[in-house]
Amino acid sequence: MTLAERLTRLRYNRVPDHLLGEILAKNWTDNLVPFAFLIVVVATFGTLLPGFFSTASVIDTTRQLGEFLIVVIGLTVVIIGGGIDLSVGSIFALSAFSTLMTIYVGGASPGVALAAALGSGALFGAFNGFLVGYLRLRAFLTTLVTLIIGRSLYDILITTWGTRLQSSPIFNDSFDAIGMNSVAGLPISAWIAVAFTILAHLMMSRSRMGWHFTAVGGARRSAYNVGIDVRRAVFLTYVISGVSSGLAGYLFAARLSGVGPGTGWGLELSALTAAVVGGNSLGGGRGSIPKGLMGALAVLLTTNGLIRMGAGTGTSQMVVGLMLAAAIILDVRWLKNRHKVLSEVYVAPLHHAMQPAVSAQPGSGTSYALNDALASAEPIALGTVEGPEDVILDADDNLYAGTRHGEIVRWFAPDYTRSEVFSHIGGFPLGLAMDRAGQIVTCVGAMGLYGVSKAGEVTELATETRRSLLSVVDDARLRDPNDCDIGPDGRIWFTDSTTRYDAHDWALDSIESRPTGRLLVHDPKTGKTRTVLKKLRYANGVCLSHDGQSLLIAESWACTVHRYWIAGPKEGQLETVIRDMPGYPDNINRASDGTYWMAWLGMRTPSFDLALRHPAMRRRMTRNLPQDEWLFPNINTGGVVKFDDTGRIIATMGDLGGAAHPMVTSIREHKGWLYIGGILNNRIGRIRLPGADPDWTSWESYWGARP
Amino acid sequence: MTTTQRLRPRATQEGIVLLMALLLFAGFTVTLDGFLSAANLLNIVRSVSVLGVLAAGMAIVVIGRGIDLSMISIMVVTVAIQLQVMHGGWSTGAAMALAVAIALGLGAMNGYMVAYAGVSALFATLASGAFIFGFVRSQILRQDSITLPDDATTLLALGSARVLGLPLDVLAFAFVVVLGWAALRWTRQGRFLYLMGDNFQAARTTGIPVRPLIVVSFMASAVLAWAAGLTSAISLQSVNTRIVNSTLLYDVILVVVIGGIGLSGGKGGMRNVVVGAFLIGVLLNGMTILNLPNIHQNLIRSVILLAAIILDGQLNPRDEQTSQQGDI
Amino acid sequence: MKTSIKASLKTGLLAAACTMAGTLALTAQEAAFDNPGPEAYANALEGRRVVLIPMTMGFDLAQGWNYFIGEEVRQFGGIWETRDPNWSVDAGAQAITDLIASADKPDVIIVQSPDLNSYSRLYRRAQEAGIFVIQLDNPSNYASDVFAGSNWQTLGELETQAVIDHCGEDSSKKIGVIQGDQVNSSSVDQWAGVQAVLERNPGWTVAGTGDSNWDPTTARNVAATILQQNPDICGIVDFWDATAQGTAAAVRDAGLQDQVFIATTGSGETIDCKLLENGTFGAVVMSELPRQSQDTVAAIKLLLQSGAAPGDASMYLYTAERARTAADLTPTTCWDQAAIEARAAD
Incomplete structure (x- = not known):
């Protein structure tokens, strides 16, 4: 390797480029824009204002933040539910008024006042909710009108009762304490706001009700069609917003113990600004409580900071307007381009130097030299099957294969012309295996490991494993389960090819050539699944050796077959059996003579091998070229290889014309025949194996002769 | 269309509101002395003229499925700058040209944000309204209120001019309504605006230049905002920027919507603006004659508006199958 | 009767202010005498921080106050600041709250109350924090140290x-x-x-x-x-x-x-x-803004020299006002905002 190539290797294999894409792919990066905003705001005012971070200042800020935050959170819930509540300022004022009336005219306790405040908030919210939810009026317009109704009601009340309220002889120390005192350094109102925020977040992210709100906001029609009570959900969002404004009004009354005609005036605009600056989409479905929190912080700190700087009339509007515009434009651009950016930066190729392969040229005389044996395979289900990645046969010689339509189809022996849908799974079944009881175990793409009983009933076996500590992508999920096999003790060993790409994006994984494949084991007795091996370059076929002591594992993009010992003195050790093959290995299965069959899904090419040593070139390629002009592994020619336990190649078969079996993903020997599957093929092929044991079946080789 | 359908026209919001306004009108005529006098009728029209001009501008944007929350800001800002430069010695014509240019620029900015940056109109104009007012008020204007300069004789004369006994603001309202009606009815752009508001994707696919059209609609609303502000300033001989903090914007939206121009676009026209303004005008006038305090007027007005909206909701219900996501 | 009491109160305060001014004049002439006045005056007032919080800075009243009161505060060596709530009651409350909490507390705040009730508690808190509260022009239901302005x-x-x-x-x-x-x-x-x-x-x-x-x-x-x-x-x-x-x-x-x-x-x-x-x-x-401002200035000076703590007393300085018509206009009846701005810009 030249120095330049070493440096390239250092650069691309040591710098974790892939993390950027993985982070961007996270849902929480939606919060990056508002979070950046918040940081900028805090940094700006922290620099401009001396004492911005002083304890007294922070405490007073949190006291005001409490009320504002609660209003914003209520509004956020409505917005997520696809509505809008402009009447929050009026509810706020009315609730503050009822609080003060209860205490200073009614002479009641703060608890009763709280009930009065929340009650009036809930009542007003229910009114809004009834109009918008049940009468299905337009939210914007309706709450605009209720805003004015509430405001004029409040003005009438304050005019009528204002004097009584102001001249009240009552002093209520416990009520004053709520507004003035602190617990553990934070004002009581701030604690209430914190508790309220956490509660709201749990409600929105963890409860059925919250999910319903999000569903209704995201797609009202779909929510209705899946049976969610849309009207009730909408109604409830407004009640929640009303209660929030009510609580905020109560805290406001406790803080200032007075209300005036201007109380809560214009609150709807600042609350709306906060919710939007936080990144909540108006129209619903996309938003969260933390976003509301960040927006509330950014807006309150800005207006507060500007007041403290003594800024002139209009400055605050200017800055908030600018902030809103910037936040919205950024958010819109982000939403629009996130996908593009993601697809640009997600692919982060590694330097991977493949060693020269033995030639597979027909007639080259090497053990890998391809012949044309598969071209004459006898077709089964020609043109009626799509994508039989793997095939398997039962004791009655019936043939099973998964299809692209999410089914396992059964063809009946002996001529395999009749077929039926054996079982509907819903995902693309890939690797198949059969356990002692005759149950089919299958790896379903993007779903997990499933069992299908003889009666065709589907059971979920494993859909997740333990999450790695430092992985950014959620590798608890089984993203690309590919092939499985069953040990003598019933444990199911299976591969998960990559944690970075979905099954249909396998080509991107090959271009990236990053080892993220895994070997996992599922124990049906305990129901537990754990990860056994990591860092495989597209972990693919897995096959239990004839002695039951080890597994043969195909690593596709490394063109390597490994042996992993699961029993005996070498248990837990990994050794390489075959390396530097000229083809990309796929499934491996047992052969009747004590050796193994292996499918080649494609052949290595010098051009792609060279590309693998030039990660920068591959990155440019994925960014600048349309997908159909990329360099891919050659999957137009595949083959079948037979090898023994030592890794010696015994035979190689191919289809040189590519008409019948260009790409082979699986092979299964059964009673003297070899059945051939291909994930992109429109048929299952079979060829007679001269000299093979005509009675040998794979099932018996695993589980012994039938009684 | 069958005969029965023709005899029983579908109750539209416009029809309901017109009926309500007529009922109120009849009620006030019977109960209030002097309500029906020519002078009072002029008062009614006059009290909603500026509102009507603003509503006409809003209607144009709303028909194209937008909304312009920055109208009041633009109105205040353009007129305030116009008067301020006149105090600084500019001629009336030059100051007016400057104000119109600023209005067009601000409208284009709004339109650009909506059409090209892809921001929803609600947010774009909410933000721009706050920014425009905040920027001009804090950086350019010194105080809330600016008077018409004494030497602005042309404008002062306009304030007292009467054509057919009608003052400037009523004429302006009438002119804008006729012009708007003609533009929406007879120009290609006007028809395109309806098509765009009714089905944006279809309009776009058909090859209608939707983006420039959006920009033009916002520019129209901005210029009408300036016109409304100028007529108001001429009549009052001053402009008070504090009006930005009032409920005027909400009133404008309500006139548009209760008149029957749906916020989802593609529907209505200048006739609806007139009907909406008529209801508001009759209400305000009657209640003022009754010496009702402002706060009670607000309550009564908003409850009547709510009734109109509920009635419309009952007569033209939306359901879960047809309502669109993001349609608030 | 009520008015006359107010008037006499006001006259008293004005007299006090005038006396002080007179004392100053004397000091200048007879420098030989050891007059404690200037020193006491300077000690009591220099470096004191006075903050004006009107309902908005954007109207003529606030501009006038800013000029007339601010000028004198700066003259006696005080620090003069304003806050602009821009008609928002809540923003005004925030401004007062922040002043109370700030590290360098002001010595006097001058507030134009937006309504009778909203700031009452904040006034009490400010006084408890050692800040004199002068309410200007708009009354509230809380009797702070001084009210100055119109009835x-x-x-x-x-x-x-x-x-x-x-x-x-x-x-x-x-x-x-x-x-x-x-x-x-x-x-x-x-x-x-x-x-x-x-x-x-x-x-x-x-x-x-x-x-x-x-x-x-x-x-x-x-x-x-x-x-x-x-x-x-x-x-x-x-x-x-x-x-x-x-x-x-x-x-x-x-x-x-x-x-x-x-x-x-x-x-x-x-x-x-x-x-x-x-x-x-x-x-x-x-509302006779220059005189109203002068009352306020006198109140600041007296409060800061009185040695009293905030909240000890509450006083009312109603400005004498009358209806003016075209007949009694003189060139000095009105003050000119443009002129103020021009002078402030110098």
């Missing part, structure tokens, strides 16, 4: 009296009133003043009234309706000069300029004089 009821009385005086007993004895909002005390108290005068003048009635909601356009519409219903009205009381311009527009439109007399209140900025001069307004009860 709104007196304003209402003066306006109404001006209309009655002008119209005379031979007129229709009908007046119109354009109120503010019937919610804020500036509106409610003036209305009480109107009622008080009408009680003293039997036969006079309010023919029509309405609310401007502090908006000139609304004022114009309301006034137009009142005039149309009662064309024989002889005068209109409008509670604010800004809205009175709308009322005047309605009068102009109705062609009743010569018949209807408009009385209103104002800060006494040049515009008031101009509108009096050209006959738009009949009378303006001016």
